[in-house]
Amino acid sequence: MWTASSVLNPKQREESLNALRTEHFDVLVLGGGVTGAGVALDAVTRGLKTALVESQDYAAGTSSRSSKLIHGGLRYLEQYDFKLVREALHERELMVTTQAPHLVKPLSFLYPLHHKVRERTYVGAGLALYDALRGLQRALPNHKHLSHKKVQEIAPCLDPKIVIGGIEYFDAQVDDARHTMMIQRTAAMYGAHSLTRARVEELIREGGKVVGARVTDLLTGESINVRSRVVIMAAGVWTNELHEKFGVKSNYTVRMSKGVHILLPKSAIASETGMILKTAISVLFIIPWDNKWLVGTTDTDYTGDKVNPVATKEDIDYILREANKVLLRPLTNEDILGAFAGLRPLVSQSKAALSTKTSREHMVDRAEPGFVSIAGGKYTTYRVMAKDAVDAAAPDLPSTLVDSITKHIPILGAPGFQALVNSTERLASEFGISVESVNHLLNRHGSDIFEVGALITQDSSLSAPLCDGLPYLRAEIAYAVSHEGAMSVIDVIARRTRISFESGDYGRSVSDAVAELIAPILGWSEEQKQASLVEFLAFAKSESESAAK
Numbered sequence: 001m002w003t004a005s006s007v008l009n010p011k012q013r014e015e016s017l018n019a020l021r022t023e024h025f026d027v028l029v030l031g032g033g034v035t036g037a038g039v040a041l042d043a044v045t046r047g048l049k050t051a052l053v054e055s056q057d058y059a060a061g062t063s064s065r066s067s068k069l070i071h072g073g074l075r076y077l078e079q080y081d082f083k084l085v086r087e088a089l090h091e092r093e094l095m096v097t098t099q100a101p102h103l104v105k106p107l108s109f110l111y112p113l114h115h116k117v118r119e120r121t122y123v124g125a126g127l128a129l130y131d132a133l134r135g136l137q138r139a140l141p142n143h144k145h146l147s148h149k150k151v152q153e154i155a156p157c158l159d160p161k162i163v164i165g166g167i168e169y170f171d172a173q174v175d176d177a178r179h180t181m182m183i184q185r186t187a188a189m190y191g192a193h194s195l196t197r198a199r200v201e202e203l204i205r206e207g208g209k210v211v212g213a214r215v216t217d218l219l220t221g222e223s224i225n226v227r228s229r230v231v232i233m234a235a236g237v238w239t240n241e242l243h244e245k246f247g248v249k250s251n252y253t254v255r256m257s258k259g260v261h262i263l264l265p266k267s268a269i270a271s272e273t274g275m276i277l278k279t280a281i282s283v284l285f286i287i288p289w290d291n292k293w294l295v296g297t298t299d300t301d302y303t304g305d306k307v308n309p310v311a312t313k314e315d316i317d318y319i320l321r322e323a324n325k326v327l328l329r330p331l332t333n334e335d336i337l338g339a340f341a342g343l344r345p346l347v348s349q350s351k352a353a354l355s356t357k358t359s360r361e362h363m364v365d366r367a368e369p370g371f372v373s374i375a376g377g378k379y380t381t382y383r384v385m386a387k388d389a390v391d392a393a394a395p396d397l398p399s400t401l402v403d404s405i406t407k408h409i410p411i412l413g414a415p416g417f418q419a420l421v422n423s424t425e426r427l428a429s430e431f432g433i434s435v436e437s438v439n440h441l442l443n444r445h446g447s448d449i450f451e452v453g454a455l456i457t458q459d460s461s462l463s464a465p466l467c468d469g470l471p472y473l474r475a476e477i478a479y480a481v482s483h484e485g486a487m488s489v490i491d492v493i494a495r496r497t498r499i500s501f502e503s504g505d506y507g508r509s510v511s512d513a514v515a516e517l518i519a520p521i522l523g524w525s526e527e528q529k530q531a532s533l534v535e536f537l538a539f540a541k542s543e544s545e546s547a548a549k
């Protein structure tokens with residue numbers, strides 16, 4: 001049944017499960033990362049009957065572990081990939097202005113210069129091109145040359161003997177896990193069904209065509225044969241193993257590269273702006289993250305566990321070493337509040353074939369009738385990737401298939417956001433919370449602030465912060481399970497909020513309070529609550545111990 005509700009919660013999960021059992025879909029999406037959520041939104045807004053299954057939680061894979069930049073990618077300019085940069089910059093402008101202004105925020109970066117004249121000319125020309133490639137839509141300011149003195153003023157952390165000037169430019173930032181979940185909620189609003197903790201086991205084939213997939217509900221063990229005209233797989237780093245398991249002869253493979261970030265307190269780096277530092281192999285970003293710094297990343301080949309990749313001491317030493325090359329006060333291990341690792345799905349074509357469309361950095365492959373897989377690309381270009389995947393499935397879909405319209409579809413919470421930003425004091429008095437909390441809520445929920453506010457109106461104890469030192473309100477923890485599809489303590493601490501890397505103890509000190517708040521909403525028994533806490537503590541242990549090894 002078309003529920004036309006953006007709510008993701010246990011009741012909605014039950015309804016979606018029932019739909020999987022009984023209905024015949026146009027598109028079944030495998031994978032609830034940003035690519036899969038984007039595909040679900042693209043498909044459902046073209047009028048296709050759509051369902052998505054995710055084996056873990058929304059964004060539990062790479063889509064919660066990126067650098068969280070919505071950017072054109074300066075390094076692609078050096079590779080002369082102007083088409084990719086132009087496309088990504090176009091997406092950036094779209095997200096900052098109309099698609100997700102509540103979630104995607106402009107951010108200034110300083111490119112520190114080490115040599116006079118030549119370097120300034122070279123980098124300046126690159127950044128002029130970066131600005132120009134945006135086309136006529138220009139939401140973000142142009143780049144600006146800064147003197148030695150000005151750089152010292154805005155970034156006193158930089159060693160003035162090493163950094164002799166700089167150039168400021170703009171990109172944008174997003175909380176990736178939150179944004180992915182909001183895309184899925186938007187898809188739900190247009191009628192897409194979705195389910196986490198549901199794993200695709202095998203494809204169902206009839207008459208030489210894929211006609212659906214067998215899905216296991218990981219909460220009960222129930223096996224369901226889901227019927228669909230096409231299965232679109234967006235499995236990121238799981239692509240190779242699933243191609244093999246499903247007996248699909250694909251024309252591309254995915255290589256994993258690990259990237260690590262560390263979190264530092266604001267006091268560790270004196271700067272008013274983010275920074276991009278060129279390294280021997282790539283770049284290192286120093287990115288403002290609320291009132292902290294996110295610093296990364298590494299780029300190393302990886303073959304280990306895909307579910308829980310972790311930062312090692314070697315990764316962290318590399319990040320500290322690279323940052324310390326320009327900093328006056330060197331960073332040490334004692335500065336680090338937390339760390340996380342993610343796996344880049346890097347695609348390469350295994351053999352030339354007509355069915356494989358190599359598109360920029362991502363691959364779309366219709367290896368068999370009724371089965372399309374997509375992987376690679378950037379978080380920033382998820383919308384274009386999703387459109388390409390649904391376009392590739394056209395031979396399996398009704399001939400009345402219309403063009404993608406996601407360019408014109410704002411993400412949930414975007415409509416009305418600007419008007420609410422102009423009304424923060426009124427909202428604060430309406431909900432009995434500070435203007436600071438209103439700003440925090442607006443930048444995470446946009447116009448859905450009213451739903452969070454309604455919880456506070458029903459129970460004023462939810463207006464209190466979850467803990468000291470972090471901005472999350474108790475209402476947001478309740479809302480994470482009542483509206484945002486969180487189903488465990490880990491979902492709330494690691495993805496609906498980012499407490500796992502922001503708190504300094506990987507969220508251990510708030511885990512009991514989180515479990516207390518969500519247990520009644522999820523209808524948990526004491527045993528289920530304890531099991532979720534045990535699962536969380538194992539996660540926190542693996543995240544914290546690995547970095548110390």
Ligand SMILES: Cc1cc2nc3c(=O)[nH]c(=O)nc-3n(C[C@H](O)[C@H](O)[C@H](O)COP(=O)(O)OP(=O)(O)OC[C@H]3O[C@@H](n4cnc5c(N)ncnc54)[C@H](O)[C@@H]3O)c2cc1C
Pocket residue numbers: 030031032033034035036053054055056057058059060061062063064065066067068069070071198199200201234235236237238242257258259260297341342343344345375376377378379380381
């Ligand atoms: C360190 C790092 C930094 C990055 N920084 C940036 C950046 O700043 N900007 C940018 O634009 N891009 C960045 N990226 C790239 C970007 O994060 C990825 O391209 C993007 O998140 C990939 O999303 P995805 O949906 O394809 O994969 P994923 O997010 O990994 O989603 C795949 C999903 O499939 C699910 N799945 C697997 N098997 C099954 C099954 N059998 N049944 C059901 N579900 C299944 C998984 O659980 C997973 O959730 C970065 C990547 C890394 C690693």
